[in-house]
Amino acid sequence: MSNNTYEVIVIGSGPGGLACATLLQKRGVKTLIVEKNEVLGGKMYSIDADGYAYDLFPHGQVPTRGNAFEQIFAELGCSEDFKPALDVDDQREMITLAYKRAGWKNYKITSQKQALTDATGFFNSWEATPEEQEKSMMLIGEMLSLTAEDLAKLDRVTMEEWLAERDVPAPLYSYMGFQANASLAEPIDLVSASEMILIMQQMMLQGGGGQYKGGFAMLTNVMVREFEKNGGTLIKGCRVNKVIVEDGAVTGIDTDKGQFKAPVVVSNAGLQPTVIKLVGEEHFDKAYVNYVKSLVPGWAFTSVRYFLNKPVMKTGLYVMWSDDSWYDMERYKKMKDGNIPEEVILFMVNHKFFDPDAAPEGKQVLVSGTVCSANPEAKEIEALWKKMDEQMQQVFPDIWEATERKEYTGPREISNLTRDSVVKGSGGECVGLAQIVGQCGIDKPKSELPIRGLYVVGADAGAAGMGTHQSGLSGMYATKQIQRYLAARAKAL
Ligand SMILES: Cc1cc2nc3c(=O)[nH]c(=O)nc-3n(C[C@H](O)[C@H](O)[C@H](O)COP(=O)(O)OP(=O)(O)OC[C@H]3O[C@@H](n4cnc5c(N)ncnc54)[C@H](O)[C@@H]3O)c2cc1C
Secondary structure, X not given: OOOOEOOEEEEOOOHHHHHHHHHHHHOXXXXXXXXXXXXXXOOOOEEEEOOEEEEOOOOOEOOOOOOHHHHHHHHHOOHHHOOEOOOOOOOOOOEEEEEEOOOOOOOEEEEEOOOOOOOHHHHHHOOOOHHHHHHHHHHHHHHHHOOHHHXXXXXXXXXXXXXXXXXXXXXXXXXXXXXXXXXXOOOOOOEEHHHHHHHHHHHHHHOOOEOEOOOOHHHHHHHHHHHHHOOOEEEOOOOEEEEEEEOOEEEEEEEOOEEEEOOEEEEOOOHHHHHHHHHHHHHOOHHHHHHHHHOOEOOEEEEEEEEEOOOOOOOOEEEEEEOOOOOOHHHHHHHHOOOOOOOOOXXXXXXXXXXXXXXXXXXXXXXXXXXXXXXXXXXXXXHHHHHHHHXXXXXXXXXXXXXXXXXXXXXXXXXHHOOOOOOOOOOOOOOOEOOEOOOOHHHOOOOEOOOEOXXXXXXXXOOOOOHHHHXXXXXXXXXXXXXXXXXXXXHHO
């Protein structure tokens, strides 16, 4: 093979692309990764500068144990490097809950240990009556008892529809609305019940909100290190402009730094950008192009990062929601029409709780986020930042007063960092394509595309679960299909 010829080319180094490339290279498949940014990892991007080491976006690993990366590290032979910064059985108070029930004037603030299996703190946060507690425990028990077969039957049922058939106390319903927004970046009335219940099960049984020393980039760094150690080739700061297709099969890519050849191209750039922009509609059947265009992008997060000059935060995660702050489609549409709500949900990570090196001595950093549209040009972003600041000031005045500096990001920055906007309103997705009914489980887009040798990995295709975990799984699963394809091709030649 010549210098610019490979067996597989992977476009992009997000968790899906890296999982796929690293495992293929480990199994002896000559693989090239081409990443447009100088920094690798896609949305699992962590800052390491000026004495700080934390994630650019607020991330929590679900499940903490038994996730895709733990499995990948095991196959790479470096399980000892898989060190979540929080044990599943860590007994510290880990999450601060700020909740406001309908009719209450103020948020009530409580804290609790990490898993909802001990729901004491959670129930305290909404002053639940014994009857509400009993009903809630029954619902949680039912969710935990569902098998993979049971969940598969819920692919085309929304979480709202599933809950409508049960007796759910209002505060628990609000919590589900919050979780749909915070964990899946979706509304409860569109999110697939199979996907959401799977994630809730994993949170409760395998730990939720997992973090890593140095941030999620730890996962990227180990996978890249192993990829290169096993002979893989990595080109950074190089945008792929085109996937080359000849006679119905891929033959390589065209980039800012020239052409590279391979019989398999795996794209981590998103399904819609891959089909519409990188390959080009003309290479696909019209019905497939229409299907891809009809897929709905997930929502984004706007983030504010608070840099504190005093260690005032006691727990690792801070979450804030009320009966009025989570979005279903009706509330979301109102917000998009310019009616910014009185309150928004917040999901926030205090990195120093998990990693003493996350901030300089005596300082802390809090990465906070709330849901918004994925449109890089969305008009509501500045108003949402303002609202996030207002809530911080009112509900956590100690954090607000200790803040010496702030940084703001939103869908524009997410899109610039990762995904091109090729469909109206898309680009800044938190996860990827929306995890809603019609796009999950049996309806999840496939990794194998209808052009020979072309695959998509990452949050858009082939797997289920929360953001980074499902992207890792997608990369893992695709390796088997790719190896089968390469073997069949070699046999036919
Ligand atoms: C604000 C925010 C909060 C989140 N919270 C969580 C959370 O709590 N838990 C969780 O598990 N997940 C969370 N996620 C989601 C998670 O980060 C993503 O789902 C996941 O990283 C997507 O991985 P991916 O493999 O699909 O690729 P991406 O991370 O999207 O990476 C794609 C890569 O492809 C590269 N690329 C694209 N086009 C080209 C091109 N033409 N040429 C070369 N390279 C290209 C990009 O530069 C990028 O590196 C969050 C995301 C955001 C933004």
